[in-house]
Amino acid sequence: MSGASKIPAIVTEVVEVNSLIKRFRFVREDGGPMPGFSGGSHTVVEMEDDGRRRLNAYSLMSDPADRSGYEISVRRDDGGRGGSMFMHARVKPGMRMQISQPVNLFGLDLRAKKHLMIAGGIGITPFIAQMAQLDGLGGRFELHYAARDRELGAYMNELSARYGERVHRYYDTEGQAIDLPTLLKGQPLGTHLYVCGPKGMINWVLSTAQKQGWPKGALHSEEFLAPPVGEAFQVDLALSGVTVNVGATQSMLEAIEAAGIDAPYLCRGGACGQCECKVREAEGELLHYDHWLSDEQKEARSHIMPCVSRFKGSRLVIEL
Amino acid sequence: MSLDDAFKDPFFRDESFFGKYTYKNSPAAIKRFPFPFPEDDYMYSVNMEPHVSGRPGSVFEHAFDVDEHYVSEMRDRARVLADDPLRCQSLPHMTLAGWDLLELIMESFARDYPQWFELHKDGNKWHWINRPLGIDDKFTFLDESTLPYGPMEYITRQAQGDFTLQDQREDNLWIEAGMVTSQADWSLDFDIGMSFHEWHAPVPLAGKMGVFDRALKFLLQLQHGAPVRRFNWTMTVDPLLDTSPENYHKWGPSKTTLSAENIGQRQHLRVELQTLFRLPRSNAIAFPIRCYLISFEDLVSQPKWARRLHRVIKNLPDELATYKGFIRNRPLMIEYLSQFDDGAPTSPGWWADE
Numbered sequence: 172m173s174g175a176s177k178i179p180a181i182v183t184e185v186v187e188v189n190s191l192i193k194r195f196r197f198v199r200e201d202g203g204p205m206p207g208f209s210g211g212s213h214t215v216v217e218m219e220d221d222g223r224r225r226l227n228a229y230s231l232m233s234d235p236a237d238r239s240g241y242e243i244s245v246r247r248d249d250g251g252r253g254g255s256m257f258m259h260a261r262v263k264p265g266m267r268m269q270i271s272q273p274v275n276l277f278g279l280d281l282r283a284k285k286h287l288m289i290a291g292g293i294g295i296t297p298f299i300a301q302m303a304q305l306d307g308l309g310g311r312f313e314l315h316y317a318a319r320d321r322e323l324g325a326y327m328n329e330l331s332a333r334y335g336e337r338v339h340r341y342y343d344t345e346g347q348a349i350d351l352p353t354l355l356k357g358q359p360l361g362t363h364l365y366v367c368g369p370k371g372m373i374n375w376v377l378s379t380a381q382k383q384g385w386p387k388g389a390l391h392s393e394e395f396l397a398p399p400v401g402e403a404f405q406v407d408l409a410l411s412g413v414t415v416n417v418g419a420t421q422s423m424l425e426a427i428e429a430a431g432i433d434a435p436y437l438c439r440g441g442a443c444g445q446c447e448c449k450v451r452e453a454e455g456e457l458l459h460y461d462h463w464l465s466d467e468q469k470e471a472r473s474h475i476m477p478c479v480s481r482f483k484g485s486r487l488v489i490e491l
Numbered sequence: 492m493s494l495d496d497a498f499k500d501p502f503f504r505d506e507s508f509f510g511k512y513t514y515k516n517s518p519a520a521i522k523r524f525p526f527p528f529p530e531d532d533y534m535y536s537v538n539m540e541p542h543v544s545g546r547p548g549s550v551f552e553h554a555f556d557v558d559e560h561y562v563s564e565m566r567d568r569a570r571v572l573a574d575d576p577l578r579c580q581s582l583p584h585m586t587l588a589g590w591d592l593l594e595l596i597m598e599s600f601a602r603d604y605p606q607w608f609e610l611h612k613d614g615n616k617w618h619w620i621n622r623p624l625g626i627d628d629k630f631t632f633l634d635e636s637t638l639p640y641g642p643m644e645y646i647t648r649q650a651q652g653d654f655t656l657q658d659q660r661e662d663n664l665w666i667e668a669g670m671v672t673s674q675a676d677w678s679l680d681f682d683i684g685m686s687f688h689e690w691h692a693p694v695p696l697a698g699k700m701g702v703f704d705r706a707l708k709f710l711l712q713l714q715h716g717a718p719v720r721r722f723n724w725t726m727t728v729d730p731l732l733d734t735s736p737e738n739y740h741k742w743g744p745s746k747t748t749l750s751a752e753n754i755g756q757r758q759h760l761r762v763e764l765q766t767l768f769r770l771p772r773s774n775a776i777a778f779p780i781r782c783y784l785i786s787f788e789d790l791v792s793q794p795k796w797a798r799r800l801h802r803v804i805k806n807l808p809d810e811l812a813t814y815k816g817f818i819r820n821r822p823l824m825i826e827y828l829s830q831f832d833d834g835a836p837t838s839p840g841w842w843a844d845e
């Protein structure tokens with residue numbers, strides 16, 4: 172759970188952007204305006220998948236100034252646990268769904284003299300909203316966007332048409348790559364760097380910038396992890412006095428929710444820290460997949476993030 | 492803009508917060524005073540709760556409380572600002588947060604007090620009417636050049652309480668804009684640019700308990716649409732809103748003039764209703780700090796509050812009484828309040844007994 176009320180919404184458009192990506196538009200069921208939001212925000216979409224409740228976070232990509240509706244893009248993940256499959260196969264215009272209030276874990280630093288954005292694949296979506304917002308505010312930005320090929324480079328043409336020279340495009344299959352060291356060296360003082368894309372890309376961008384001496388406060392990244400699949404296990408909730416069975420394709424958080432327990436969360440992707448739980452007992456191995464806990468905490472086996480992390484062993488007791 | 496028509500609604504009192512101090516609570520305002528002690532013991536805590544609509548008539552019936560002191564308080568703010576313009580500051584990157592705050596307050600006022608405020612929107616062309624203050628302005632949302640002040644200053648000259656705006660970055664909150672004219676002994680000019688822990692550093696005991704680490708973590712995750720609130724309190728001699736460090740030389744000495752004869756009229760309990768809102772476009776956090784003052788004399792008209800305040804003041808650790816600035820007059824307060832405490836049990840919660 173999270174304190175804020177959900178937004179009852181209706182899907183008004185489903186657009187096939189390319190063979191892997193679909194775009195969805197939501198408007199409020201009561202016809203009212205959506206809350207304003209800041210570029211980089213996400214919303215959590217609730218899916219009722221034949222009795223199983225799935226909640227996935229997706230970046231908002233529509234113009235934050237447009238309060239008539241929200242748009243997200245979903246990349247189909249054929250090997251995943253089914254949230255994106257559900258969005259692709261089952262969600263049709265006219266469907267009613269609950270979405271969360273916007274939450275921003277990837278905000279713009281408005282003190283920046285310039286915003287340098289680096290996107291890989293579907294990681295483009297938060298930038299689409301950020302660029303629209305900066306354009307309205309008169310902020311200075313530049314986008315470098317890499318995709319596998321022309322077919323999968325969603326929104327490339329629209330963005331170039333809208334922002335012209337400020338958009339730089341790279342296609343892997345055509346042997347184009349961002350010349351990162353040169354790009355980073357040429358930036359004016361006061362530039363902030365933002366990266367969103369696959370893990371490898373984020374690490375590459377951040378480590379290159381750090382090597383060049385960029386201040387930590389000027390580096391921003393966002394990576395939502397999809398909760399990984401794994402083996403089934405059991406967890407005892409010490410405070411609620413309940414034992415929960417976590418299925419192989421279910422996250423611990425989802426299993427806890429299915430047992431009727433209101434557990435805190437925001438991102439459901441191991442990034443925000445909201446779901447952090449103390450571990451009371453663990454006979455076995457804690458499988459940490461988040462990037463919230465520090466290495467010391469992981470080593471001490473003192474905490475776990477139920478939204479993405481799992482367990483392998485005979486007994487796990489957490490404080491919930 | 493003119494204040495000439497200000498007092499047409501007799502609901503609003505014409506009173507002063509300085510000089511002759513004609514500030515006073517009506518009987519209805521006493522009944523709805525936010526008495527901050529739910530129990531006979533007081534311990535510093537962060538004690539936040541959802542800022543949802545509360546009891547009809549109470550100070551948290553609405554997101555922002557507009558009460559009988561509104562017009563006079565806004566006049567007092569204008570007076571303080573005329574003396575010291577640095578009471579209102581906003582770093583350049585906080586302008587968007589200022590617009591967020593303006594929108595939040597205008598929408599709330601117009602929805603909750605339609606008899607006094609109106610907001611009409613046609614895209615970004617907005618029309619704002621504030622009857623109690625005699626304001627009728629048309630402007631373009633997000634275009635500063637169409638307002639007489641920056642957006643935060645414009646709207647907080649029309650809203651009771653102090654306001655600060657916190658930017659969020661690097662897993663911290665930075666106080667980078669504010670309108671502060673009725674503060675309990677802290678200074679915007681001194682604190683601007685500080686991080687969360689820096690500006691809380693002076694509270695004794697609390698740092699040790701790790702409450703600020705937990706509070707910061709909680710606030711970083713504050714969600715849009717789910718504001719929270721908490722209370723704070725202190726003591727002020729005379730109903731002076733502006734007890735700022737800049738002006739300590741003006742208000743500090745009044746503490747030495749308190750006596751058994753005048754304490755009932757002059758000693759005031761000062762309660763801050765602090766709320767926190769996540770702002771949508773800027774992702775900043777707005778922190779309205781609303782101040783309520785009640786004289787001891789008025790407060791003891793509610794027997795439950797009289798008994799409880801006596802017990803709280805008597806049992807408060809010395810560090811806290813010192814920090815809150817009333818250690819010197821504590822014996823006088825206890826003596827005065829003890830007349831109204833027969834030792835009877837008090838009912839739970841803070842509401843006055845019916």
Ligand code: FES
Nearest residue numbers: 439443444446478
């Ligand atoms: S919900 Fe964000 S880290 Fe688990």
